[in-house]
Amino acid sequence: MLFMASSFATTSVEGKSSNKGNAKVTPGIEVLLNNKLEWVKGKRVGLITNPTGVNSNLESSIDLLYNHPDVNLTALFGPEHGIRGDQEAGEYVESYIDEKTGLPVYSLYGPTWKPTEEMLKNVDVLLFDIQDIGSNVYTYVYTLGFAMEAAAEFDKELIVLDRPNPIGGTKVEGPVRSEDAVSFMGRFLLPVRHGMTVGELATMWNHEYSMGVDLKVVKMKGWKRNMHFEDTGLPWVMTSPNIPTMETAYLYAGTELLDDTSLTTGLGTTRPFELVGAPWIDGEALAEEMNKRDIPGVNFRSAYFTPMFGKYKGELVGGVQVHMDDPSQIDLVALGLHLVDAMRDQNPEQFEMTPSYTNLIGDHGVPNMIMNDEPVELIMESWKDELDTWVTEVRNQYLLYNPYPSGAQPYKEKGSLGILPLDLTAAPGESVDLTVRGYDKDGEKLKIDPSKIEWSVSDDIGYVGNGIFHAMNAGQGKVVATYGDYTASRDVEVSATQVENIRYGIHEAYSRIVFDLNKTVNNFEIEEKVDKLLLKIPYGEIGGELNDQGGSVIINNSPVISSIDYHYQNDMFIATFNLKADTIDYATPEFSSRIVVDLKH
Structure with missing residues (x-):
């Protein structure tokens, strides 16, 4: 089968190489081809997928679509780990031409994370068919989010082929x-x-973030909310190189919370996210302590292991293996926090936590509570009210499958309106063109008369006239557009852009230059000159750790750049890249609150 790399082993839950006839759940790709073919017929189709994009008989979605007489597959897009799943976590993935089909394969985990206008020039509708694993730090759902942004920006249809x-x-x-x-x-x-x-997430994001995407979800048949993967009858395909089994996928949302500390999650072993520990941990003592904590659904066995790569490569690590007794009983976040708590208590002098832990857990207070030895129960209580509110007021409005939680109803399509750009920031005195797009409850595009859009802006930060936002006063607020029965809002920040730091990292294929900002901006430009690049940020100022009079940053060990000079001139921040050649290929992947320039080696 096309793109089923040998490094991606597949195992049926029935223990057979084929799962035909055993599946209780029909994935979205099969429902599309059997019942919803009119959604793609006569259109140019782009497919975002990886080796998990298979039907219940392990046939690749790429093959199924490419070989179908009524489907015109024109482009492929790959997330982290690539189309073939042969790239390690965080590795830069290149674009290329597929030898078998001759189709372009565009990387969405390399120079850009969002499909560009050039990538989508031969695409009318984007399909998303990737197996997620239910954690908010697994990158595939954010590849979906970026695809939604591109679909909104370039006015493309997007169809999610749903999976459990x-x-x-x-x-x-x-x-x-x-x-x-x-x-x-x-x-x-x-x-x-x-x-x-993933279909529910896309539906929620489209409304909650006023994206205005022409979105459809091909629902699964037979899936219920109380199912775990082994209940579906579908074959398991490892979702990435370090998520080889269903057990690993299940534990990931818990034991991943050991990352960004001096503990290891078992990467480099045959049981990542099941084996955890550190070289300074007594495995027997840890197993005894964890079993005393009586965490529902799991028990612990002392273990010693030597990672073949990654953290503590080649070192003997003491710890435990997490064994699941009853997955339905496990509170995965509690599991992860208890493991962190127990190992920190065993050797507090050796335990460390990086600043990135805030981004991992998603909360600024939790790292401090962990380091201050607060009880796990108190840590979990700290977010309970906010979580309960989010569940009832946001999440439960967008559920597509039963059994529905108490008080929740099945989601009913109600149409959507979106405001572009999705990241709306401006400096006082700056103007930004706004675009409004929308679709009715039947998925038909709204024919919007711009003169009939009613605009409002909160908090006295500016006003909208003739579809243009005029920033006036520094602050944060919302821009709201109302068109008939539809309303969309966009958060907006009005402030000068502060460049707070300039950092760099040298990788095998590229040198990465990072400009840390006080907010997300997209109005910068890069001017190419002989042996130089000039990065210009309108209304940009020098702040943070940089010299407010301007200065230089020496770039060590890069084969393509020697230094960066920066200064402020005419209401603009300007950074000059001093290159080691007359010209260079570069990319600017999108990040929040920073500008990133990757200079290719």
């Missing part, structure tokens, strides 16, 4: 991510364990 949440759709755990703890892995405000399918 393998850890079930009933439990919701962890703090709801705060707005100042957002990164690629956590771009939207979700709790650690969200209990939703």
Whole structure:
């Protein structure tokens, strides 16, 4: 089968190489081809997928679509780990031409995380077919989010081919991510364990963030919220190199909370996210302590292991293996926090936590509570009210599958309105063109008369005239557009752009230059000159750790750049990249609150 790499082993839950006839659940790809083919017929189709994009008989979605006489597949898009799943976590993934089909394969985890206008020039409708694992720090759902942004920006249709949440759709755990703890892995405000399918997430984001995407979800047949993956009868395909089994996928949302500390999650072993520990941990003592804590659904066995790569490569690590007795009983976030708590208590002098833990857990208060030895129960109580509110007032409005929680009703399509750009920021005195798009409850595009849009702006930060936002006073507020029965809102920040720091990292394929900002901006430009690049940020100012009179940053060990000079001139921040060649290929992947320039080697 096309793109089923040998490194991605597949195992049926029935223990057979084929699962034909055993599945209780029909995934979205099969429902599309059997019942919803009119959604793609006669259109140019782009597919975002990886090796998990298979039907119940392990046939690749790529093959199924490419070989179908009524489907015109024109482009492929790959997330982290790539189309073939052969890239390690965090590795830069290149675009290329597929030898078998001749189709372009565009990377969404390399120079850009969002499909560009050029990538979508031969695409009318984007399909998303990837198996998620139910955690808010697993990157695939954010690839979906970026695809939705591109679909809104470039006016493309987007269809989600839904798949099961393998850890079930009933439990919701962890703090709801705060707005100042957002990164690629956590771009939207979700709790650690969200209990939703990718189709439900897309539906929620389209409305809650006023994206205005022409969105359709091909629902599964037979899936129920109280199912775990083993209940579906579908074959399990490892979702990434370090999530080889259903057990790993289940535990990930809990034991991933050991990351960004001096503990290891078992990467580099045959049981990642099941084996956890550190070289300074006594495995027997840890197993005894964890079993005393009587955590429902799991027990612990002392274990010693030597990672082959990653953290503590080649070192003997003491710890435990987490064994699941009853997955339906496990509170995964509690499991992760108890493991952190017990190992910190065993050797507090050796325990460390990086600043990135805030982005991992999604809450600024939790890292301090952990380091201050607060009880796990008190930590979990700290987010309970906010989580309960999010569940009842947000999440439960967008559920597509039963059994529905008490008080919740099945989601009914109600149409949507969106305001572009999705990241709306401006400096006092700056103007930004706004675009409004929308679709009715039947998915038909609204024919919007701009003169009939009613605009309002809160908090005296500016006004909208003739579809243009005019920023006046510094502050945060909302821009609201009303068109008939539809309303959309967009958060807006009016402030000067502060460049707070300039950092760099040298990777095998590229040198990455990072400009840390006080907010997300998209109005910068890069001017190419002989042996130089000029980054210009209108209304940009020098702040943070940088010299407010301007200065230079020396770039060590890069084969392509020697230094960066920066200064402020005519209401503009200007950074000059001093290159080691006359020209260079570069990319600007999107990040929140920073500008990133990748200079290719």
